[in-house]
Amino acid sequence: MSIAERRRGGDELPMREAPLREQARQVLRRWLIEGELEPGQDLNERLIGDRLGVSRTPVREALLLLTLEGFVSMSPYEGYYVAPLTREEGEDLYRLIALMEHQALVRCEPPSAEDLVFLDELSDRRLEAPSHDESVELDREWHRTLLAGERVGRVYREELTRLRNRLDRYERALLLDAPNRASLVGEHRAIVAALRRGDRDEAGRLLEEHWLWPLSPGVRWPTDGERANGDGSADDEATGEDAVS
Template identity: 30%
Template structure:
């Protein structure tokens, strides 16, 4: 287990959420490796908390697909698999295309301005070596498209799926050679929405997700 695991306290968050964010960041940064055991007693001692918030945080990690509990063995960091990624991306592609289609007809000038700000924020984040912050900027960009669709039930489905996508998103964003392509795709998405070009925005979204799938599949195969 990594020697650098430290609790990042936040007075506004419950302890279980602080533990969750700490473990989540360690997994996404690769400090806790796939297959590494998440032993409650050891983690509790290392972070200076009781076992209860550790147990609750592990359950939250399981919901995101970052951890898995194996009978008679306990919890461990989940391995990424092609099948799991394909399953999640298949659903995301359908829902995100739908959100983009609806947003094309509903997005207003204020929402377009917000989206452009988020686009520029993402561009700026690619200049820093912080994949977690970059992932947040990417999530914000896509969330604004969902919001513009003005369909709370669709947004809820996409938000639930987002947690399962988070690990694959960060793996993709670690590939700095892809950042210029991502920036271009975001700009093209905004332009298509601005022109109310439904077929063009769906085409870009589809390619956007296909590129992610290809890169992450390659990463998974290299780690096997």
């Protein structure tokens, strides 16, 4: 079965089959990526557990895992809080992903003809996407489809997944300030066209260039580098849903 067939059919496991800590991690990661949890915001284990309907133990385990992923920071005196966004980290992530996707595309088994058709379908849908959030998700789906499944080496697959997850918080905000949507979609189409010609070297070069647009002069970055106040001082711990939304 091709990647495109699996994407269309949907093959994700139901959340109830995952351990509670993994369920909590997935929900918290989604809140972090979608901006429900802001940089510097305090994270109260009890309040998060109440909202999720679980005890503090799986919440604490989930927060520890998210700390290892770079989404959450921990202070010995103040506990867990949402990790700040910094331009330095964001630029490093873009450079690493650009290099790794370039190498993976050149070295791995190329996408099937059906996958290339599906990539163009995603580009068409992105041009017509009615919202920014839908456009961002279609962009992610395009990159996941380009380099997905067993045809990509395990190390590439695991590391790219980890880096993309960490980049997601930057992507959602940066794409608001991106070149126009048609320009980015045109770059996607040029990569697919190179793959159809069998020119993976050219496709890899175009893919790397495509990833590096946020490093261009004048791009506005959604970074503050501080806790929630933006002035180096910490807010009082949030209460109620403010701690988890």
